[in-house]
Amino acid sequence: MADGKRRKVGRSEGGSTTPGGPSNRPLVQPSHDFRVVGKALRKVDATAKVLGVTKFADDLSLPRMLYCKLLRSPHPHARIVRIDAARALTLPGVKAVLTGKDLPIPFGILPVSQDEHALALDKARFVGDPVAGVAAVSEEVATAALDLIAVEYEPLRPIRDHLDAVEHPEPRIHDYGDHGNLHKLINLEFGDVEAGFAEAELVREDLLFFEGNTHLPMEQHAAVAEWSPDGKLTLWSSTQTPHYVHRALAKVLELPPARVRVIATTNGGAFGGKSDPFSHEIVVAKLAMLTGRPVKITLTREEVFYCHRGRHPTLMWVKTGVKKDGAITAMHFKSLLDGGGYGSYGVASTYYTGALQTVTHHVPRYKFQGARAFTNKPPCGPKRGHGTPQPRFALEVHFDKIAEQLGIDPADFRLKHLVPPHSLTANWLRIGSMGLAECIRKVVAGSGWKERYRKLPYGQGVGLACSSYITGAGLPIYWNAMPHSGVQLKCDRGGGVTVFCGSTEIGQGSDSVLAIIVAEVLGLDPFDIAVVAADTDLTPVDLGSYSSRVTLMTGNAAIQAAERARDLIARHAAPKLEAPVERITFVGGRVFDAASPERGISFAEAVQLAEAAAGTVGTVGSYTPAAGAGKYRGAGVGPSPAYSYSACVALVDVDPATGIVRVPKIWIAHDVGRSINAAAVMGQIEGSIYMGLGEALMEEMAYRGNRNVVHKIPSLLEYKSPTTLEMCDVITYVVEDPDPNGPFGAKECGQGPLLPVPPAVANAVYDAVGVRIDEVPITPEKVFKALRRKEKGEEPRFGPLGFPDLPWPEPTRVAPPWEGGDGRAGEGGRGREKAVGVTAGRRR
Amino acid sequence: MLRLPSFKYLQPKTLKEALAMKADAGPDGMYVAGGTDLYPNMKRRHQEPRTVISLMAIPELKRLEGWNVGTCVTLTELSNLPTFQHSYPAVAHAAALVSTPLLRNMGTLGGNLCLDTRCNYYDQTYEWRKAIDFCMKKDGHICWVAPSSPRCWAVSSSDVAPVAVAIGAEFLLVGPQGERVIPAGRFYHNDGINYLTKQPDEILVEVRLPAPDGWDAVYHKLRRRGSFDFPVLGVAAWVRREGGRVTDARIVLGGVASWPQEIPEAAAALRDGELGDDAIAAAAAAAYRPAKPLDNTDFDLSWRKQMTRVYVKAALEELRQRRG
Numbered sequence A: 001m002a003d004g005k006r007r008k009v010g011r012s013e014g015g016s017t018t019p020g021g022p023s024n025r026p027l028v029q030p031s032h033d034f035r036v037v038g039k040a041l042r043k044v045d046a047t048a049k050v051l052g053v054t055k056f057a058d059d060l061s062l063p064r065m066l067y068c069k070l071l072r073s074p075h076p077h078a079r080i081v082r083i084d085a086a087r088a089l090t091l092p093g094v095k096a097v098l099t100g101k102d103l104p105i106p107f108g109i110l111p112v113s114q115d116e117h118a119l120a121l122d123k124a125r126f127v128g129d130p131v132a133g134v135a136a137v138s139e140e141v142a143t144a145a146l147d148l149i150a151v152e153y154e155p156l157r158p159i160r161d162h163l164d165a166v167e168h169p170e171p172r173i174h175d176y177g178d179h180g181n182l183h184k185l186i187n188l189e190f191g192d193v194e195a196g197f198a199e200a201e202l203v204r205e206d207l208l209f210f211e212g213n214t215h216l217p218m219e220q221h222a223a224v225a226e227w228s229p230d231g232k233l234t235l236w237s238s239t240q241t242p243h244y245v246h247r248a249l250a251k252v253l254e255l256p257p258a259r260v261r262v263i264a265t266t267n268g269g270a271f272g273g274k275s276d277p278f279s280h281e282i283v284v285a286k287l288a289m290l291t292g293r294p295v296k297i298t299l300t301r302e303e304v305f306y307c308h309r310g311r312h313p314t315l316m317w318v319k320t321g322v323k324k325d326g327a328i329t330a331m332h333f334k335s336l337l338d339g340g341g342y343g344s345y346g347v348a349s350t351y352y353t354g355a356l357q358t359v360t361h362h363v364p365r366y367k368f369q370g371a372r373a374f375t376n377k378p379p380c381g382p383k384r385g386h387g388t389p390q391p392r393f394a395l396e397v398h399f400d401k402i403a404e405q406l407g408i409d410p411a412d413f414r415l416k417h418l419v420p421p422h423s424l425t426a427n428w429l430r431i432g433s434m435g436l437a438e439c440i441r442k443v444v445a446g447s448g449w450k451e452r453y454r455k456l457p458y459g460q461g462v463g464l465a466c467s468s469y470i471t472g473a474g475l476p477i478y479w480n481a482m483p484h485s486g487v488q489l490k491c492d493r494g495g496g497v498t499v500f501c502g503s504t505e506i507g508q509g510s511d512s513v514l515a516i517i518v519a520e521v522l523g524l525d526p527f528d529i530a531v532v533a534a535d536t537d538l539t540p541v542d543l544g545s546y547s548s549r550v551t552l553m554t555g556n557a558a559i560q561a562a563e564r565a566r567d568l569i570a571r572h573a574a575p576k577l578e579a580p581v582e583r584i585t586f587v588g589g590r591v592f593d594a595a596s597p598e599r600g601i602s603f604a605e606a607v608q609l610a611e612a613a614a615g616t617v618g619t620v621g622s623y624t625p626a627a628g629a630g631k632y633r634g635a636g637v638g639p640s641p642a643y644s645y646s647a648c649v650a651l652v653d654v655d656p657a658t659g660i661v662r663v664p665k666i667w668i669a670h671d672v673g674r675s676i677n678a679a680a681v682m683g684q685i686e687g688s689i690y691m692g693l694g695e696a697l698m699e700e701m702a703y704r705g706n707r708n709v710v711h712k713i714p715s716l717l718e719y720k721s722p723t724t725l726e727m728c729d730v731i732t733y734v735v736e737d738p739d740p741n742g743p744f745g746a747k748e749c750g751q752g753p754l755l756p757v758p759p760a761v762a763n764a765v766y767d768a769v770g771v772r773i774d775e776v777p778i779t780p781e782k783v784f785k786a787l788r789r790k791e792k793g794e795e796p797r798f799g800p801l802g803f804p805d806l807p808w809p810e811p812t813r814v815a816p817p818w819e820g821g822d823g824r825a826g827e828g829g830r831g832r833e834k835a836v837g838v839t840a841g842r843r844r
Numbered sequence B: 001m002l003r004l005p006s007f008k009y010l011q012p013k014t015l016k017e018a019l020a021m022k023a024d025a026g027p028d029g030m031y032v033a034g035g036t037d038l039y040p041n042m043k044r045r046h047q048e049p050r051t052v053i054s055l056m057a058i059p060e061l062k063r064l065e066g067w068n069v070g071t072c073v074t075l076t077e078l079s080n081l082p083t084f085q086h087s088y089p090a091v092a093h094a095a096a097l098v099s100t101p102l103l104r105n106m107g108t109l110g111g112n113l114c115l116d117t118r119c120n121y122y123d124q125t126y127e128w129r130k131a132i133d134f135c136m137k138k139d140g141h142i143c144w145v146a147p148s149s150p151r152c153w154a155v156s157s158s159d160v161a162p163v164a165v166a167i168g169a170e171f172l173l174v175g176p177q178g179e180r181v182i183p184a185g186r187f188y189h190n191d192g193i194n195y196l197t198k199q200p201d202e203i204l205v206e207v208r209l210p211a212p213d214g215w216d217a218v219y220h221k222l223r224r225r226g227s228f229d230f231p232v233l234g235v236a237a238w239v240r241r242e243g244g245r246v247t248d249a250r251i252v253l254g255g256v257a258s259w260p261q262e263i264p265e266a267a268a269a270l271r272d273g274e275l276g277d278d279a280i281a282a283a284a285a286a287a288y289r290p291a292k293p294l295d296n297t298d299f300d301l302s303w304r305k306q307m308t309r310v311y312v313k314a315a316l317e318e319l320r321q322r323r324g
């Protein structure tokens, strides 16, 4: 959601389902009304998964299938002088070899960053960048063929990291971008922060760093392509975004979209790592077209590290002014992201590092400067929490330090000056329900915070942090005025209901959400509902499983489709039941008169009545979020139909002799609005804690800067992620503060609960041994060094020491709502940014 | 997927047959036991045998007679044997600390003692190694860890080897020239490439443990996670005591050199005294000095060196406590 997406969407507040729908339903119903929603249910696809029956992309095998391998660049930054595949083609069993010139059309997930080629065209930008693709009768032959492809490279100086990129505008990795090797520079100011700092009684500055890490899904990416002699292409792929892959395939292969079918196979985990269109997907498609045979690729674990799109390493500087009671007067936040070799979602990621600082505690004046660097490493992108765990880490550690300086208990500090529900923030985000206070109270009480904080023996500590996350991005990736999610419903005369939706099951339970919601509305058993998802030929578009959007958006679309079906069926059942339509009720597979429930028929009979009277029973539903309140350039990132909230307390044990940190227990409270499936909500929260713990303690995308910028540890063994033994006990409190925009009030829970974990652990380490680790992962080496410094009387801290000067553009000045602005740049503020806003709207 | 290359797989039933098969295959043949080290290495093209000779169907190698252990006993069996847990807790414990339960079900004692040395410039795929222009241990000419060094510094990463050396186990080897028995300490070379004194065609048949007659030993392992990870530091400490006084001691470190590194200075600091705080501190300091970790495993090397002191101290304190 790069700039350029900001358009006025002529829709009512609070999002809309398509016009003409029924629904005078109360927006939020009390939970005791629900029969299925909110129960703890098995996921509808769980048994097959647990028994190993589910077919993943790599399980697919088609007659005459060929196998693909990609040749990858051994150079981090090099011009490709010449590629000669002649020898590879002579190897028996090799059927085709592709190079960059066979697929010259660029692509990329964001319209503003169409900077990738399926195979490097003239330049390789990281070790692992795909350069050639082979199709052969076996993987072994394809692998052998790679060694026979001669590539002549002219190495260029590699850019190792974000600081190297700042110092070396040349050689440029891409010939586009805001400045040298700085891909994107953002400067936004909401109100006069300097005036805000002047009003403060304490102003504090901190520098923090969040190391990059990767998604580590269990399933490696795999794809199979088939080209039918009838001129149609089918791609099965482990992707979270079949719709965007569909668009990229049509573009790069120059095929009419109608001839391309993308089927997202069940993902064995994704976490954001399967939400870009990838080189390997396009290459197998092209190879299938060339050879007329199905072609499959399954990436190695190492190659998954090269696909990456994970957490951006982010250097951050934050300055906040507060009153003695903790009220914030102004905040200034700077971030510098190490983006890797391509754009990916990076422009959006960069905006996200500055977007959600304002949604937990009231920030009356706010300034954000963000930059993303191109570097010669695998591209970064969206990982669970997309761009927000880094600033949340910075902010919550910073708040912990401020609270200490003010002599306020950090839990009390966080309970004060919360953003009110149903309000606007300084950067014009529209907050709906806001259950953070309840979350804080729950974890404070549950963890015995008051008895533990600053009172535990040396080596043990507790730390607290809060957070918030979006429930779906307010804008699509590419500008369009159409719904973000669509659902079709078919009711069979046998009583079966099939729900068709483009949403993608990545283990998060989206198929279950569809089944539960439809079952709730039609009074059926969710395990009887057939879900057909993520197939561009069969299902209406859903934008994809990212930004925690699916439950809210497909959920609302499913409610609309199901309510339309219910109304249609009720209309034709009513005469038979001799009851007014309003009294026709759907429960337990029956349709009956609410006034005399014994007068009823089965759901199947009711469908038959409707089908006899009105023809095939099918309905549709869709959902489009409301337009955001902000109208400035960059306002597209941050708005969401609803914000989830979390609070977390971590208990840590720090061994002062080694610096080793263990986390025995975490208490987390999460405001999910409303649980659709209570078991899945708990699972998502616990899974988020697990992932957050890995980021807090050990996960790290390490590169050897001095050895060709190779990834140091691209394996499941050496890329350290916690095992079950490192996983802590988790006490979860589900807070339900229903949001008017959510389906039955539901908000997200798949990403938000990760955010408070790293800062809670960092704050707890300080409580335990009195050293500040202003950097994640919090490894034993860092704690050990900080403890040494403390012993020597030096600053008891480990963290970054400076933030470089960057060529920021003139700020876009937007007055906050309480200073009389209208969400636009310039007016009401002191800016003159209108021109920029207008041109931005026209880019691509 | 990362695939195994094609190879011929043989399963001899006797030692003689195994030796004959190896003789036939020549340098292109290799023995395999559980395969948990060899097969991943073959996927990465570290070892490229055309013929793989499994030792798992040879009954002698599965034998357990008194304190003599056949080398094809799995690590799970070794760590679960009640006699071992009682008489050789350090051996059972070290075996139990190897990797994960799944790998211990496959991995054997012999494979563990012959484990290839490790280095994170080397334990990488062929394509990765190509990107750094390979290294001396396989396909290249230079050592990236110590570029001016004429030798390879890949790390001995077995958990059981330091214990075997510390307690003074002996190894029975059978080769085309017949049998020989050598002390565990003489089985290893401090060289990342030629890390074993064993000839490629020799089979490690049996490990002979010393009778449990009044000595005690412990093993402590440092690694990032509680499962899965190789040791970045292993401390095997062995003492013989008479009436509270230490009459003999051996401290052997794993994960810091290309062989299990014996630290005689640390042992000397313990000899002829009680296991008092001062002696323990002196031994820990003595172990710290020669430990020379390099930047080729998990964790920062200076921290790993610091940890030698902490871990040796903890190991000796446990020994003291066990007797006390």
Ligand SMILES: Cc1cc2nc3c(=O)[nH]c(=O)nc-3n(C[C@H](O)[C@H](O)[C@H](O)COP(=O)(O)OP(=O)(O)OC[C@H]3O[C@@H](n4cnc5c(N)ncnc54)[C@H](O)[C@@H]3O)c2cc1C
Pocket (backbone or CB within 6 Å): A717, B030, B031, B032, B033, B034, B035, B036, B037, B038, B039, B040, B055, B071, B072, B075, B097, B098, B099, B100, B103, B106, B107, B108, B109, B110, B111, B112, B113, B114, B115, B116, B157, B158, B159, B160, B202, B203, B204, B205, B228, B229, B230, B231
């Ligand atoms: C993810 C992972 C984690 C691991 N973690 C650890 C760890 O924490 N600690 C640890 O010590 N090890 C670890 N290992 C290494 C390995 O699993 C164990 O060392 C195991 O004991 C090896 O035994 P094996 O029988 O599988 O060996 P194999 O792979 O069968 O053999 C290893 C080598 O020894 C040779 N060999 C085997 N048996 C004989 C014999 N009887 N005579 C002559 N030569 C022989 C083989 O030719 C080969 O070169 C790990 C491995 C993996 C993949």
Ligand code: SF4
Pocket (backbone or CB within 6 Å): B118, B119, B120, B121, B122, B135, B136, B137, B138, B142, B143, B144, B145, B146, B151, B152, B153, B154, B192, B296
């Ligand atoms: S120590 Fe040096 S030679 Fe040995 S494996 Fe590592 S880099 Fe290669």
